[in-house]
Structure formats: structure tokens, C-alpha cells
Amino acid sequence: MNDGYELHEVCYAYDGVRAVDDFTITLPRGKFYGIVGPNGCGKTTLLDILIGSRNPDTGTVRFAGRVMHEYSRRELARQVALVPQDFAIGFAFTVEEVVLMGRHPYISRFASPSAEDWRIVEDAMDTIGIRHFTTRYVNELSGGEKQRVVVARALAQDTPVLLFDEATSNLDVRYTLHIFNVVRRLVNDEGKTVIAVIQNLNLAAAYCDEILFMKGGRLLKHGPVSRVMKPSTIKEVFEVESEMRMDSYSGSLQVSFRYRSS
């Protein structure tokens, strides 16, 4: 039995258009997975299926051996956390209140957050380095600051599995690297599983254990970075020319593109 995700022939369509098409894959725990593919190829829909927000039209999704819909939302929220791409927050909650929302699946309906909950919230804010603006209102923060608050919220959820949906797209290099380092450490030290949609191929190559290449809702290639990160794959998925080499400064495979067609 697998303790991570098992997807078997999963399909999901919007009004007859397949966004996720015949997806079969096994994702054991304890690894950093990167999902890579062109815009609109079904990456976000796949994440929605993995958090149980959408039920596949056909096929089965199992998590830790149990079929997805057997989990209650609350149970699942203690196993899987999501850092979404859009993070509009409707009202003027403080940063601290938003991070505390990560503890929702653990706090019973009529109880207040325990000392343990507060400790985890503070740890999460320390880890992401947002402790200095805990009492600010989230709707007054910049896009990048908000995004870090949302990452802290997912960490406060304290789940074995973390899903990221282009979660660093608004961040500058410094904070992007900071968050990826934090996440990589969680995988190495605590055996967490991370599944991240990543647009930046170099980041994916540097941090992921395995890459899933998606195109048109289908899983095109899946495997360890060194095996699947190839100019031929990138050509097939994105239709651009590239070159792959081992970069000694970063210590990982890095991609270069031919920027001009001339």
C-alpha cells in the first residue's frame, strides 16, 4: 500500500473540455514533486483534485490508501495544505488572524485556539520571516507580503503534504529562494511531501526530486530531474529550443533558452 497519492485513470472536464485527461500516477511520500507545463494545461485543476475540492468525473484518487471522498474536509485539511495562486482576502483581517486560520482543522467549533495552536502559528511566522508585521491588515500588504502570509498559513496547518500553486510567482528572488529553502528543508528533515506547480524551470530543476510534465491535461513525462529534464522534453511540452547543462555554481541542472529566433 502506498502512503501518498495514487491516481488511476483520472479525468476531469469543464463542459466537455478535458482539463485533466487519463491521469495515472503514484506519488509516494517524502519527496519534492514539481508540476511543469504550459498555461492552461490543467495543473491547477489537478491540484484541486488533490485537495478534494473537485471530484474527478471518472477514475479514482486515493490518499494514504483511502479513496479521496471517504475523507471529510476537516480530516483532509489535517493531511494536505494548499498555497493557492490567488489569495484575495475579502476583509481586513490581521496577518496573525489569517495565519491562525491554518489551525482551523484542529480547533473544535466552540473552543478557542490553545497555547499549542498559538505556538505553531508563531513558529510558522518566524520560519517565513513575517513576525515583524503580525498586526498589520492583510488587505494593506503588497502582493509578495500577502503571498508569504499565505505560505505561513499553510505551514501552520502542519500537514504531512503541502501543495503549492505557483506560490512564489509574486516574490522577488530573495524570498523565492527563502521559501524554496524552507520547503526543501521540510522535505529533507521532516519527511514532508511537497507537490508544487512551478513555472520557472531552473527552480524546478534545482529543488525538485521528480518532475511531472503536463500538456493538454495529460501526463507527458514523469521521473527524477536528471532523467526527464531534457531539451527534447522541453521542446515537446513548451515548443521552445533550449539547452541543458550541469551548472557548477548552483550545483544543479540549469536550462538556457534561445531567446531570439534569428
Add this chain to the structure above:
Amino acid sequence: MSETSHKYWLLVTGLVLAVLAAIIISTGMGYIHVSAIDIIQVIAAGLDGSRFVEGLDQAVPFVVMDVRLPRILTAALVGGGLAMSGVIYQGILLNPLADPYTLGVSSGAAFGASLAILANLTMLGQYSVPLFAFCGAVATLFMVLYLSTFNGQMSANTLILSGVIVGAILSAGISFLKYLADEQVAVIIFWLMGSFASRSWSDVGLVAVALTAGSCIGLFYGRDLDIMSLGGRSADSLGVETARTRTVLLLTASLVTAVCVAVSGIIGFIGLIIPHLMRFVVGPNNRRLLPVSILAGAGLLLMADTVTRAVLPVEVPIGVLTALIGGPFFCVIFRRRQRGLRYE
């Protein structure tokens, strides 16, 4: 943390006392003036079922217990109910301009009531009009929910648009009913403008039950509603049953609105202004926002009703008065919101 919660309870206590004081003071106001002490005596006697207090004019206990108190308590409870619905609608629609009217629920109630008045339906006695108002509100809500659901999901935007569409159709329907109504048209118009005149204890009981049940459900789902302001996907991933919570809360708020409209006619802007003001004071946390909004709504509508009943030389329909106060306020919020958007 403990300091803010200390302040919060101080505010709640203050509001409770203010509403109680407003009830006593406004009961004393009117054609026959009654002192606060006499009122308390009359209420104490009235609780034992007696309509006689030694040393007082015989008419006073009847004026207080059978005329003024039912009206005053209905006004306070309806104010609380409309404010409660406003908090829930604004929380679900993520829009500070949302209130019972945005979803067309009030128009549905008004249409039902107009229909009952026009057809002169009296088979249920005095309850015919409220019952039709109630059915109209519920039917409208289901229509709006049906229109705004696509692929099993609904968004705040589609909800508001559906509400506006259905509301517009219903308004046209109401105009048509008025056109058909001939000499009955005055009855419809007065009902639509809202009034607490000649409310009875059964009205008080009806709204009290609806408000109590509604606030319990609202508080029960309060934290879920907070989290739903992060958007559906995030709320799902944080363990909130988003779809179910939204449906339950929309139904609750609409039923409370329907009861309020059925009892008092159309009274606008309370459900809009109060949650908005209270959010400035206690923040967006719904479990704190609901109780203070209910109390403030009760106080405000009671005061407005007292002004039209006992202060103004002529009784202005309460719905007109709240619209006159609330309309300009609506404009201010709208301007602020637009400004806020530009800076984002």
C-alpha cells in the same frame, strides 16, 4: 489578545444596556407620556398577566403592554434580524454593499405581499400577507441560487448578478400589480413602505424565534464564514465544507429576512449600514461581529421608529426614513470602496 477581548465585552455590555434603556425610554414617549418607573411597574405587573397597577390611570397599562411594547419590541427585533442577515450576506458575497436587497429576497417578499393584497386573499386572516411575503422571499432565493450555480459551484459575483436580475423582474411585477390594483393600490404602497404600527405580541414572538435560531446558526458557522473570505479553494483546503456552509447560511439569512419583511414591510439599509459600521469597530471576525451588529441594529431601528412615531408631527413610513438616512451612507461607502480599488 486579552485586552481586545476585554474591550469587546465592554462594548457588548454597553450595547445591551443602551438597547434596554432605549426600550424603556421610547415606551414612555408618545401621546400619553409615561415615566420610566411607571413603565417598569407596568411591565412587572404585566408579566404576571395583570393589567392593573395601583395609582396609575387605567389606560396606561393597556397603552404600554398592548400598543407600545409589541411595536417597540418588533422594531428592535426586526432591526437585529436585518443587521444579522446583512452580516451573513456581506460575509458570503465578500461585498460590503451586499444586504438582503442585493439578492432580491426583499423584492420577492414584496411581490408575494402585493399579490396577496391585490387578490384580497384573506383565507388565513391577518397572516395571509406575511405568509405570502414569506413564500415570495423563499421562492426568490431558490430562483437566485439556481441561476447562480454553474457546474455545481457558485461565486459571489454570479450571486449578486442573479439577485439583481431577479429583483428587476420582480420590481416590474410589483409595478404591474399596482397598476392592476385600482383602489387597493394605496394598501400595497403603504405595505411596501414598511411600518410597525399595530404590531401584536404574536409578531414579536415570530421575529424573536427567527432571530434566535438565525443567530445560533450564524455563530455556529462564524469561523467557517471568516475562512470563506479567503475564497472557495482556500476554504476547502482549510477543512471548511464551503458549499454546504454557504447554502445553510444563505438560507438562514434569507429566512430571517423573509420573517422581518413579512412582519414589517420593506425596511432598507439597516442590513447594510450596521454590519459595515460594526466592522470598523470590532473587525471582520464574524463571531464578534454578529452579536454587536444585532444589538446595534435593534437600537438603531428602534430609535428610527420612535422618531417617526413620537417625535415627528406626522408619522413618516419607517422604510422611507431608513432609506433617507441610509441612502447617503450607501453613497459614501461606494465612493470609499472605489477609491480603495484604485490604489490596489
